[in-house]
Structure formats: structure tokens, C-alpha cells
Amino acid sequence: MKEIKASTITETVARLCQEANFFLPEDTLEALKKARKNEESPQGQQALDRILENAKLAKDEQQAICQDCGVAVVYVEIGQDVHVTGSYLYDAIDEGVRQGYEKGYLRKSMVRQPFSARVNTKDNTPAVIHTEIVPGDKLKISVLPKGGGSENCSRLTVLTPAKGRQGIIDFVVDIVNSSGSNPCPPIIIGVGIGGTTDKTMALAKKALFRKVGEPSSDPEVAELEKELLKQINNLGIGTMGYGGRITALAVHVETFPSHIASLPVAANIQCWCARHKEAIL
Amino acid sequence: MPKKIKLPLTDDVIKDLKSGDDILLSGVLYVARDAAHKKMVEALEQGKPLPFDIKGQTIYYMGPAPAKPGQVIGSAGPTTSGRMDTYAPKLMAVGLKGMIGKGNRAQPVKDAMRQYKAVYFAAIGGAGALISKSIKKAEVVAYDELGAEALRRLEVEGFPATVINDIYGGDLYAEGKAKYQVKA
Numbered sequence: 332m333k334e335i336k337a338s339t340i341t342e343t344v345a346r347l348c349q350e351a352n353f354f355l356p357e358d359t360l361e362a363l364k365k366a367r368k369n370e371e372s373p374q375g376q377q378a379l380d381r382i383l384e385n386a387k388l389a390k391d392e393q394q395a396i397c398q399d400c401g402v403a404v405v406y407v408e409i410g411q412d413v414h415v416t417g418s419y420l421y422d423a424i425d426e427g428v429r430q431g432y433e434k435g436y437l438r439k440s441m442v443r444q445p446f447s448a449r450v451n452t453k454d455n456t457p458a459v460i461h462t463e464i465v466p467g468d469k470l471k472i473s474v475l476p477k478g479g480g481s482e483n484c485s486r487l488t489v490l491t492p493a494k495g496r497q498g499i500i501d502f503v504v505d506i507v508n509s510s511g512s513n514p515c516p517p518i519i520i521g522v523g524i525g526g527t528t529d530k531t532m533a534l535a536k537k538a539l540f541r542k543v544g545e546p547s548s549d550p551e552v553a554e555l556e557k558e559l560l561k562q563i564n565n566l567g568i569g570t571m572g573y574g575g576r577i578t579a580l581a582v583h584v585e586t587f588p589s590h591i592a593s594l595p596v597a598a599n600i601q602c603w604c605a606r607h608k609e610a611i612l
Numbered sequence: 613m614p615k616k617i618k619l620p621l622t623d624d625v626i627k628d629l630k631s632g633d634d635i636l637l638s639g640v641l642y643v644a645r646d647a648a649h650k651k652m653v654e655a656l657e658q659g660k661p662l663p664f665d666i667k668g669q670t671i672y673y674m675g676p677a678p679a680k681p682g683q684v685i686g687s688a689g690p691t692t693s694g695r696m697d698t699y700a701p702k703l704m705a706v707g708l709k710g711m712i713g714k715g716n717r718a719q720p721v722k723d724a725m726r727q728y729k730a731v732y733f734a735a736i737g738g739a740g741a742l743i744s745k746s747i748k749k750a751e752v753v754a755y756d757e758l759g760a761e762a763l764r765r766l767e768v769e770g771f772p773a774t775v776i777n778d779i780y781g782g783d784l785y786a787e788g789k790a791k792y793q794v795k796a
Contacts, residue, residue, distance in 0.1 A: 372792060374632070374774065374784075378736055381772065385742035389687070398677040398687040398740040398760075436686055438677040438760050449647075451759055480692045480715070480737065512785055513692050513715035515737035567793030571714065571736060573632075573774065574788020604738040 333468040334414050335612050337423035340472070343610050344427025344458075347474040348403060349435035351608035352395045355386040358543040359605040362580040366517050366570070375575030379517075382570070382603060393435075397604045400437035401476030403428045403458040406540065410467035421460055424472075429454040440479065461533070473540060473609040481514035481602040487532050490594040496555065499524060503598050504562050507579065512572020515602035517580045519543060520563070523597040526587035535599035538583035543605060547584055556582045570603075580605075614772070620668040621709045621731070629731050629775050631782030637733075637771040641712070643672045643764035645691050648755050649699040652763075656702060663754035663763055666703060670710030675760035676750075677740065685750040685766075687740025690714040693732070697721050704728040712773055716785060725777050733773040734784075746771040 355363075360383075367379040389396040405424050409415075415423070432439055432455040441456065442449040459477075486506050490498040503522055523534030546553040559582040569575020580603065589595060617625060619639030629635075642664060644652065652662055673693050677686030693713030700711060701724035709730045714737040717725075725732060735743055749767035756762050776784045 372788070374634075374788065377634070381736045381739050381742060385736070385739040388745070389741040392741065394680065394683075394741045394744075395677045395687040396741060397738040398675065398689050399691070399738075400677060436678045436680045438675065438686070440675075440760070453759070478738075483692070511716045511789075512734070512737075513694060515714065562796075565794035565796065567789045567791065569788055569792055571734060571774075572716075572785045572788065573734075574784070574790075574792045576792060602738055 332412055332414050334416050335470055337415055337417035337420065339612060340415065340420065340423040341427040341430065343472055343612065344405065344424050344474065345431035345434065347472060347608040347610055348428055348431030348437065348476070351474050351476050351606045352400050352435060352437050353393045354390050355396055355604070356607060360386060362543040363603060366577040366580060370570065370575050370577050372569050372573065372575035374573040375570040375577065378570040378573060395437055396606065397478060398438055399440065399478040399480065400432065400455070401478050401606070402441065403455060404475040404477045404536070405458045405460045406473040406475070407460065407462045408465045408471040409462060410469045411464050412468035413470050424458050424460055425456045428456050428458045470612045471609065472612070473607060475539065475607045478602050478604065481518060481600045484510040484514040484600040485535070485598060487528060487595070487597040489528065490596055492592070492594045494594060498594070499555070499596050500559060500562060502596055503559055504566070506598050506600070507563050507568070508566050510600065511568055514600045515604065516568055516572060517570055517577050517603050519580050519601040519605050520559070520582045521599040521601065522559070522582060522584040524584060524586045524595070525589040526595060528595050530587055531595040532597040532599065534585040534587055535597040538585040539599060539601050539605070540607060541583045544581040552584050552586060556584050619670055621670060622668070623729060626709065626729055626731055626779060629778050631775050631778045631784040631787060633775040635733065635773045635775060637773055638769045639767070641670050641672045641766045641768055642753070643674050643766060645673050645675050645761050646695055647758045647761040648763045649696050651755055653699045653702050656706065664765070667707035668709050669707070670712060671703070671708060672766070673711070673713035685744050685747050688744040688747055689738055689740035690735040693717060700724065704730050717777060722777055722783070726779055726781060729779050731775060731779065732777040734776045735771070735773050743771065
């Protein structure tokens, strides 16, 4: 049994919230540079140059890359031999979000009673927290600030099993096509297939944590990712929707077995500003 | 080379703007997003004046990050314009001439742009730090209680933007996509 203090978790989350918002991760940067190299559209090239310049500026000045500092999505993988002491894990995470967003001059975007009053909670809490119990005695925290513009383009459906692979392609490509410039392309698409409806969207979100462009370890799934990326880039939407060859940087697909009657599919859309930061305690 | 455009816009300037034009804006902008739009349109519906004279002005759809000490404003990139579509024609009807945001506009907004001779620009979504450097002055004009969503007045120099919809029906999103689409 390993003990981890709640105060350590708070400090870590506060730091990760800031770092994720200031420093675009290396995998995202590399994918954007590759997109710049492959883009033919002059307007797309200019927009990608500005995106890369912006990332450098944010890093140098430790300023938010994007003013939408997102919902703080926090994934915690808890080793089953870990014991959190001092306070409740979720409170410790929320306190970290509170401190990180305040200290980092990050925008607070959470509103309470979303269907009516929509009053800002003023500290960007509560975080959206996902926990997973894993073997071992480590605790891994990943923070993914998720912007509203791209999240709003995410969709879920349940296909009949007869629709199969083609049904999935049609569904995902249509989402990207109808979203056009709204989600700040070039985007990353997290796709969940299988499970129940809640599980499939969780898979789609989790797919966004994968290193940008890293293919699935399952060859059949990797082939589907490749086909989706090709068809999405054939849409011509381009960076910021100005027209171009690169509409998406990557498609990541995660699968799970499903019921004999169902083929649930979810697409979680991520803007080019794919921020994430991890720590292992 | 980008066209340098002075704000507020005039009809003479607007008639020369075409979809796809690369622009640097300088002058005065007003900032409003979801909640401020709701309040402004409610005021109009109740016959009350708006918090600023909207005639000829440009509204930037944006909610900034807080300014660090010594900064004019925090990161300040555009938000998705489509959420303002229900309000935009009502503001164009009382004199709004320019909108800056990102993303698709609904047909009634495009129709209103042609009718009232107004233009829609996009700024680079997510480039909040870069755009903040072109903002030289920022002040809250109204609705302070809305925080990041308050109505603001900005003075900008060399604010980078692209014309999406012009007054002739031009639409860069449609034109750009048609140019690069690969048909299966």
C-alpha cells in the first residue's frame, strides 16, 4: 500500500492545468508542422504559420495558447495499491483546478445550472473527472483542457449492426463535413465504437489522449483510422475552413465489444489546440 | 500583402472587400459574445438604447482570458460565431457593419449582410496569444457582471483577419472547400 497525500494531488493538478494551457505538447506541434509542410493552400499555410507562431508566443510568455482554457477534463488512473490521504480525491482535484486557473490567469468557463441561470462558478470548477482503477501502486493524472467550440461538434449515434464499417465512416465523415470551420480545424477526431452509449463516448474522449497520429495497435482498427483520415482530408475544408488539403491531423479509434443488437459510435472532436499534460505520482 | 483597413468601417471600404481578402484591422472594435448579445437584443426589444452607438461599428465575438499584470488583455481569440446567428440580423438592422469570429453563419445572417451591407471576418481560432498582441487598449463598457462575457471596447492595431462573407454573396468557406475538395 502506497500513501499519496491529497495536497500533492492538488499541487500536481494546479501545475498541470497551467502547463497544459501554456505549452502545446510536442506531438501536437509535430503534427501541425507536418500539416504546414503538406498544405497546398496559401491561406491554409498562412493560418498554420500563425498557429505555430501563437504556440511559440504562448510558451515564451507563459500565457494561455487559446483564451478558451476549457473544461478541465481530468483522467486519473489509480493503482489499486494506492491510498489517498488527507481529503477526498475529487475535492483535491477541484482544488487543484481552482488554484491552477487562478494562478495561471486562465479563463474560467464553467456555468452552473446550464439550462437556465448559467452563472459562472468563477474558478472553473467542477472538473470533469474520470477514474480508472489499474494494477500497481502509482497514480497517473492527465489534464486535458477541452474547448467548447470543438466539443460542441461531438456526436453519438447507435447504428444497426448491418451498417457496419461503412456506416461508421459515413457517420464520422458527415460530422466533420457539417461542422466545417466551427471546431477550429485541423482537428483530431476521437472515435469510440462499441460498448454502451456512455461507454462509447468515453472511449471517443479517451482516444484523444493518444499521441497525435499514433495508429491503433489493432491492424484492422488502424486501417479504419487511415481510411477515415483520407476521406476527411478529401473534404477540402482545410485549416480554419479556408479551404485546403489538411482538415484533420489524425483520427484515433478505440473499440470495445458491444451487445448483439447494437453498434454504438461516438465522435469526440478536438480542435488543433490539443492540449494535454500528464504526471505520475 | 494584406489590406490595411481602418475601423470603424465605411460603405466605401466595405464595397471593396471580397471573400478571401487578407486584412489587418486598426481602430475601434466592440467585443460581445453569447450573454452580451442576449442582453443587447433584449434591450432593443424593450425599446431601450444599447450601451454603445452601434452605427457603423464592428463586433468581435470573443471572451478573453484574464490579463496578467502589465498586460492589456489576456489571450483573445475568436469564439464560434454561429451561436450569435439568432441575434446578428437584429443588430445589423440597427447599424452593425462588421462581425469578427470563426465558423459558419446561417443563411439569414448571410442574407442580412447583403441587405444591410455588412461583412463577416474570421480571425484564427485558438491563436489567442498572438491576437492579444494587436490589442492596444481594452475596457469594459457594460455588463461587467458577465466577467469574460462583458461588453468591451478595444483599440487594435494590425489585427489579423480574413474576409469570409462579403456584401456580394461571396463566402470563403464555400469557395475554399470547393477548390480543394477531392471527389471520390
